[in-house]
Amino acid sequence: MIEKHVLHAHREHFGQDGQVYAAPARVNLIGEHTDYTGGLVMPMAIGFQTVAAVSPRQDGRAVFYSMNFDEEIAFEIASQGVSPSGHWSDYPAGVLWCLGQAGVVVSGFNMTLGGDVPLGAGLSSSASVEVATAMALLKHAGATLPLAEIATLCRRAENEYVGAKSGIMDQFVVAGGVVERAMLLDCRSLDYELLPLPSAVKVVICNSMVKHAHADGEYGDRRDEVESGQAVVVQERPGVAMLRDATVADLDACRDKMSEASFLRCRHIVTENARVLEAREALLEGDMKHFGVLMEKAHVSFRDDFQASCAEIDTLVEIASRQPECFGARITGGGFGGCTVNVVRAADAERFVETLRREYEAATGIVADCFVCEASDGALAMLTHRGAQ
Numbered sequence: 001m002i003e004k005h006v007l008h009a010h011r012e013h014f015g016q017d018g019q020v021y022a023a024p025a026r027v028n029l030i031g032e033h034t035d036y037t038g039g040l041v042m043p044m045a046i047g048f049q050t051v052a053a054v055s056p057r058q059d060g061r062a063v064f065y066s067m068n069f070d071e072e073i074a075f076e077i078a079s080q081g082v083s084p085s086g087h088w089s090d091y092p093a094g095v096l097w098c099l100g101q102a103g104v105v106v107s108g109f110n111m112t113l114g115g116d117v118p119l120g121a122g123l124s125s126s127a128s129v130e131v132a133t134a135m136a137l138l139k140h141a142g143a144t145l146p147l148a149e150i151a152t153l154c155r156r157a158e159n160e161y162v163g164a165k166s167g168i169m170d171q172f173v174v175a176g177g178v179v180e181r182a183m184l185l186d187c188r189s190l191d192y193e194l195l196p197l198p199s200a201v202k203v204v205i206c207n208s209m210v211k212h213a214h215a216d217g218e219y220g221d222r223r224d225e226v227e228s229g230q231a232v233v234v235q236e237r238p239g240v241a242m243l244r245d246a247t248v249a250d251l252d253a254c255r256d257k258m259s260e261a262s263f264l265r266c267r268h269i270v271t272e273n274a275r276v277l278e279a280r281e282a283l284l285e286g287d288m289k290h291f292g293v294l295m296e297k298a299h300v301s302f303r304d305d306f307q308a309s310c311a312e313i314d315t316l317v318e319i320a321s322r323q324p325e326c327f328g329a330r331i332t333g334g335g336f337g338g339c340t341v342n343v344v345r346a347a348d349a350e351r352f353v354e355t356l357r358r359e360y361e362a363a364t365g366i367v368a369d370c371f372v373c374e375a376s377d378g379a380l381a382m383l384t385h386r387g388a389q
């Protein structure tokens, strides 16, 4: 459906037929702010999509057209340097730049980008654009790359071109997610395991409608606090190469050598890595009650130690936790607004959404957007399935 829409827009805008490539959004079930210290995360791809339609042009130029912004940006591929402008086009242009850095020769093209991923909601609209662009440009260039390289390249575009200091979770699951599976990703080795999600539960995402400012400010501040705490533990504790290797006892032993903020942020991460492993066990045993308890603990740690929640999100989590059909609820994504993720009994998902929306509006005056989701294919699996049709 979205693909047809984007193909149509491509034809209207460029007067050419295009080839389409898609990438989903993602939600993280548990494992927040652990990715950039080599930790563990458990996200899944979800059914929102960015679609990139691409067709060749002969003059060596890159032309990106965004349906969302109804705007075009064009430049000579050969002259492209790192010149981010705080514009939507930084994301696809960053991917083009990284492909060039990786030695992939991309000739002139027209690209239309469209889709339905909610922007700024914490569902990774940026990784979705990056991965869709990478898939389209790789095909256009007649090149292929394995999952880990696609994810690394797209992360690099975000870190080095756009200037947002994110980890690798979003790009990895957006590229590599699989239908009906959550992904346990080790962000140090990039090894991953696909874990079946019971069909008796649904994942409900609820947008607090409080926007987070991802590329600037608070995410970067938290990351700086974490990294300075990590530097202390690595220096002080033998065998600790990254925060991933540290225990709470290691942190306690270094507490007076770091700021209180760094100590608390690092404690969140160390305990969160342990919760992800426990959540894996719970999923494998089909014990959603235990999974839900871990989600609730993760939220408390995010709120109190990481201090990156906000009043509206806490209200959503508190309302959700009171509902008998809800196994667990927590903030998801970078923090400071955005969405909550809720694991609920499938049969009662719609009722859960109604209650959550009604009570949230009564408490805050804000009407939340809620989505009942299933784990979807990532960009690579979508391509494989399309090829097989």
Ligand code: GAF
Pocket: 028, 031, 032, 033, 034, 035, 036, 124, 166, 167, 168, 169, 170, 333, 334, 335
């Ligand atoms: C954002 C980042 F992009 C991810 O890399 C990750 O750090 C996440 O916030 C927090 O877990 O989505």
